[in-house]
Amino acid sequence: xxxxxxxxxxxxxxxxxxxxxxxxxxxxxxxxxxxxxxxxxxxxxxxxxxxxxxxxxxxxxxxxxxxxxxxxxxxxxxxxxxxxxxxxxxxxxxxxxxxxxxxxxxxxxxxxxxxxxxxxxxxxxxxxxxxxxxxxxxxxxxxxxxxxxxxxxxxxxxxxxxxxxxxxxxxxxxxxxxxxxxxxxxxxxxxxxxxxxxxxxxxxxxxxxxxxxxxxxxxxxxxxxxxxxxxxxxxxxxxxxxxxxxxxxxxxxxxxxxxxxxxxxxxxxxxxxxxxxxxxxxx
Amino acid sequence: xxxxxxxxxxxxxxxxxxxxxxxxxxxxxxxxxxxxxxxxxxxxxxxxxxxxxxxxxxxxxxxxxxxxxxxxxxxxxxxxxxxxxxxxxxxxxxxxxxxxxxxxxxxxxxxxxxxxxxxxxxxxxxxxxxxxxxxxxxxxxxxxxxxxxxxxxxxxxxxxxxxxxxxxxxxxxxxxxxxxxxxxxxxxxxxxxxxxxxxxxxxxxxxxxxxxxxxxxxxxxxxxxxxxxxxxxxxxxxxxxxxxxxxxxxxxxxxxxxxxxxxxxxxxxxxxxxxxxxxxxxxxxxxxxxxxxxxxxxxxxxxxxxxxxxxxxxxxxxxxx
Numbered sequence: 042x043x044x045x046x047x048x049x050x051x052x053x054x055x056x057x058x059x060x061x062x063x064x065x066x067x068x069x070x071x072x073x074x075x076x077x078x079x080x081x082x083x084x085x086x087x088x089x090x091x092x093x094x095x096x097x098x099x100x101x102x103x104x105x106x107x108x109x110x111x112x113x114x115x116x117x118x119x120x121x122x123x124x125x126x127x128x129x130x131x132x133x134x135x136x137x138x139x140x141x142x143x144x145x146x147x148x149x150x151x152x153x154x155x156x157x158x159x160x161x162x163x164x165x166x167x168x169x170x171x172x173x174x175x176x177x178x179x180x181x182x183x184x185x186x187x188x189x190x191x192x193x194x195x196x197x198x199x200x201x202x203x204x205x206x207x208x209x210x211x212x213x214x215x216x217x218x219x220x221x222x223x224x225x226x227x228x229x230x231x232x233x234x235x236x237x238x239x240x241x242x243x244x245x246x247x248x249x250x251x252x253x254x255x256x257x258x259x260x261x262x263x264x265x266x267x268x269x270x271x272x273x274x275x276x277x278x279x280x281x282x283x284x285x286x287x288x289x290x291x292x293x294x295x296x297x298x299x300x301x302x303x304x305x306x307x308x309x310x311x312x313x314x315x316x317x318x319x320x321x322x323x324x
Numbered sequence: 325x326x327x328x329x330x331x332x333x334x335x336x337x338x339x340x341x342x343x344x345x346x347x348x349x350x351x352x353x354x355x356x357x358x359x360x361x362x363x364x365x366x367x368x369x370x371x372x373x374x375x376x377x378x379x380x381x382x383x384x385x386x387x388x389x390x391x392x393x394x395x396x397x398x399x400x401x402x403x404x405x406x407x408x409x410x411x412x413x414x415x416x417x418x419x420x421x422x423x424x425x426x427x428x429x430x431x432x433x434x435x436x437x438x439x440x441x442x443x444x445x446x447x448x449x450x451x452x453x454x455x456x457x458x459x460x461x462x463x464x465x466x467x468x469x470x471x472x473x474x475x476x477x478x479x480x481x482x483x484x485x486x487x488x489x490x491x492x493x494x495x496x497x498x499x500x501x502x503x504x505x506x507x508x509x510x511x512x513x514x515x516x517x518x519x520x521x522x523x524x525x526x527x528x529x530x531x532x533x534x535x536x537x538x539x540x541x542x543x544x545x546x547x548x549x550x551x552x553x554x555x556x557x558x559x560x561x562x563x564x565x566x567x568x569x570x571x572x573x574x575x576x577x578x579x580x581x582x583x584x585x586x587x588x589x590x591x592x593x594x595x596x597x598x599x600x601x602x603x604x605x606x607x608x609x610x611x612x613x614x615x616x617x618x619x620x621x622x623x624x625x626x627x628x629x630x631x632x633x634x635x636x637x638x639x640x641x642x643x644x645x
Contacts, residue, residue, distance in 0.1 A: 113386075156414070164385065165413055168405055174375045175410055178382020185364050186387070205406070208375035 050132070051096040053272075055264045061131060062092035062264070066293045067322050068127035068140055073307045076144035078152055082303035084124035086228040086261070086288040087195055093267040094193060095128045103133035106160040112190050113163050113179050117172020118197035118226060122154040125162065134161035170203025172196060173223060177209050180221040180281075191220045191274070199231035202240050207252075214253025219275040222282045223254070226261065228290040230301050246285050254283040261286030294319050325480040325516075326423050328459035330354050332466040333391055337362045343470065344383060348376050348394040350423075355393075373398050377406035377418065384416035389470055395424040396436045400445060400477065411475040412450040419469050419476045420445075425455060425515055426566030427614075428482035430607040434600050437610075438479070442514075443571020445477040446544045452497065453544040455479040457518035458488040461541050464495035472497060481516045488519050488539075498542045500550035506534035509625055510554035513564040514540045514573040517616070521564050524621045533629065543573060548580040555581060555589035560628050562592045564621060566611065569595035590635075592628045594621050 051057030069084040095101070099112045116125050123143060130137040142148035149158040153167025166172050176194040183190055200206055213221050227245065229236050236242055249256045255276035259266055267286075276282040290304070291297030294316040308316055334357060337343040346367045347355055359366045369376045373394060380390040392399050399422050400407065411418035422438060429436035445453050454469060454476065456462040462480060469476040488503070495501070503518065504525055513521040518539045525535040536558055538550055554561055561581075563574040574593030581589060596614055605613065 165409065168409055170374075171378055171406060171410055174378025174406070175382040175385070177375070178379035178384075179386045180382075181367075181379065182383040182386035182388055188386075205374040205378065208370075208372040209378065212369065212372070212375055212379065 053097050053268050055268065058092050058096045058264050058268070061096045061128070062089045063293075063320060064131055065092055065124055065127045067317070067320055068131070068137070069123045070294075070308065070313065070316050070320070072123045072127065072140055072143040074313045075141065077307045078123070078144045079305045079307065080120045080123065081307065082230070082291040082297055082300070083118065083121045083197065083226070083228070085292045085294065085297065086290045087118075087121055087226045088124055088293065089262045089264055090195060090224060090226065090267060090286055090288075091124055091128045093264060093271060095132050097268060098271045099193065100190065101161070103161070106134055110188070110190055113176070113192045115164055115166070115172045115176045115179075115192065115194040116154045117166055117176070117194050118169070118200060119154040119166030119172075120152075121195075121197075121226075122150075122152065125154055126150050126159070129159075129161040132161075135159065169197065169200035170205040173206050173209035174212075176221060176223070177212050177216075177218065180213070180218040181216055183220055184216070184218060191222065193222045193224065195224045195226055197231070198225060198227045198229065198236050198242060201225065201242050201245070202231075210249065210252045210254070213281040217279045218281045219277070219279055222274055222284065224284045224286055226288055227285055228288040230290045230299070230304065232304060234301065249283040249285070253280060255280040256283045256285060258285045258287065261288035262292055325456065325459055325462045325485050326354060326483050328462040329421065329423075329466055329478075329480055330358065332463045334358045334361065336467065336470055337365050340389070341365065342387060342389045344388045344390045346376055346380055346390060346392050348373050348392070348398060350394050373403040374406050377403040377420070378410050380418045381406070381410035381414060381416040384411070384418050385414060389417040389419070391419045391421050393421045393423070395422060396429060396438045397422075397441060400438070400441045404444065407445075407475070408448050412448045415450055415474045417473060417475070419478060421478045421480065423480050424482050425479040426481075427601075427607045427610040430605055430610045437601060439566070439596055440568050440571070441477075441479060442543055442565070442567050442573070443575070446571065446576065450474055451544060452476040452542070453479070454497065454542050455515040456541045457513065457516055457539045458485055460487055460489045460493050461495060461539065464493060465497075465541060468495065468497045479515065485516050486519055488522065495541070498545045498547055500547040501539040501541065502536065502550075503539055504535070504537040506536040507558055508534045509560040509562060509629060510536040510538060510558045511562050511564060511621075511625070512538045512540050512551070512554065512573065512577060514543060515566055517564040517566055520616070520618055520621060524618050524625070527618070527622055528625060533625065535625070540573060543576055546576045546580055548584065551577050551580040552584045552586055555584065555586040559588060560590045560632055562594060562621070562624050562628060564594045564616075566616060567595055568598050569593050570598050590628055590632050592624045594624050
């Protein structure tokens with residue numbers, strides 16, 4: 042795997058985007074192993090979404106992370122930051138060597154998404170239920186000030202338990218924020234059990250529709266389908282878009298898929314070896 | 325103070341399109357002029373303070389200077405984490421405004437008593453905390469916090485506070501205003517307690533005690549120079565606040581004295597005990613019955629000076645015992 046940052050977006054080519062997603066998973070795997078940190082399952086469930094967003098959809102420029110005309114991306118589920126750092130490094134926002142220092146003493150890559158000193162991270166998150174409101178504020182400012190940039194945010198299913206998420210969910214349609222896209226990484230597993238066991242969200246799409254959003258349910262691992270829907274945004278003029286991405290926690294490594302354990306566990310050397318093998322990397 | 329706030333923020337908005345006012349569905353009868361004149365700079369976000377604060381931070385990160393407005397504890401405690409993470413950590417231009425600090429909404433009950441807000445806001449990194457004393461300080465404070473980058477908490481009274489200052493007020497964030505000079509004791513007041521402080525100082529004059537009075541409108545960053553100077557010149561300080569004794573002005577002054585160079589100084593805090601009010605009452609009733617009356621303040625000064633006199637004679641007398 043090359044350590045060289047790629048300054049060129051892969052574009053809509055599904056194979057290139059799948060390769061970016063695979064690289065993000067590989068990097069995330071090594072990062073969480075080295076750091077002995079948690080949350081690899083949540084990184085893997087959104088790896089394909091992040092690859093499509095950063096590889097094709099978002100209008101961002103790694104050479105000018107603060108470019109005023111950029112699309113804004115808010116990782117509301119800040120605990121998935123390892124995957125965000127990985128995709129940003131792959132796209133050339135900062136050197137991939139930084140990833141080796143993730144979660145280490147003296148590093149600038151904290152264990153929840155942090156913008157300080159990290160080019161490309163728009164906002165810092167980590168407490169659930171903040172991202173959608175922040176994204177709403179950005180989208181409203183863009184709408185009122187006549188900017189054409191858009192705001193994307195990825196939420197976890199668990200943070201749909203938070204009341205503040207639903208305050209923001211009421212807000213966006215009321216203000217017709219069709220420059221806002223909320224993507225729910227619906228991997229069906231939250232911190233202490235399945236979503237169904239802990240606090241059932243179903244019927245989830247109906248809830249967002251009832252709040253006034255244009256909603257599309259997608260397979261969050263089908264690269265071409267994600268590309269396709271993202272090229273048709275907003276889903277409806279005058280409404281914010283909600284993409285409910287059905288995903289698998291730990292997607293990509295058989296023994297992590299759908300297992301709550303991998304919300305917490307970091308891979309030991311043997312697990313790392315097996316996972317790398319499954320992802321097609323040399324150990 | 326509320327009127328002074330709305331007038332000033334309206335004037336600022338007329339000159340600066342970044343100035344934005346978000347209310348959590350409060351301000352009936354006072355916000356309408358702003359809303360009509362500057363609809364693109366106004367937002368009634370509904371009864372949703374967490375979202376109000378996150379949206380304000382998002383707008384600020386997109387270039388706006390945003391005032392969030394509500395009453396009592398709603399714009400602060402209800403959305404504390406949004407203030408901490410979204411506003412303070414990002415150094416976002418979010419200016420949190422609460423109308424009804426202390427007991428201003430007295431008889432409405434516990435839910436409307438904002439008596440721990442200063443302590444909690446003061447503890448947040450990057451936060452500037454301001455509690456002006458009168459309408460003139462309020463107007464100056466609104467301009468000052470709008471011009472200063474980063475988050476701020478502006479704690480206001482409600483309506484009808486008297487104008488205490490005269491013309492030519494010199495207001496600077498982080499600089500105490502000396503309202504009155506004196507060499508025997510210093511009364512340091514924050515918020516609308518200033519009026520009581522001045523009246524008590526006048527009363528003490530008649531007893532031959534000459535009090536310096538400072539309006540400490542900015543709790544953070546605190547004017548430690550003014551505190552140290554008061555300690556050095558008067559040797560005795562009484563703090564006055566419509567707030568819990570835990571974490572507010574008195575605590576801030578005590579911390580400054582602990583860290584400062586002056587050792588021979590006595591401090592007394594006139595503040596609220598850390599308990600909920602148990603009897604119904606309007607603002608004046610609650611202030612007077614819960615330890616903030618003018619006589620309670622005067623008594624605090626007298627006992628402090630008596631203590632100091634005893635101590636001085638102890639230092640001077642060789643015998644002790």
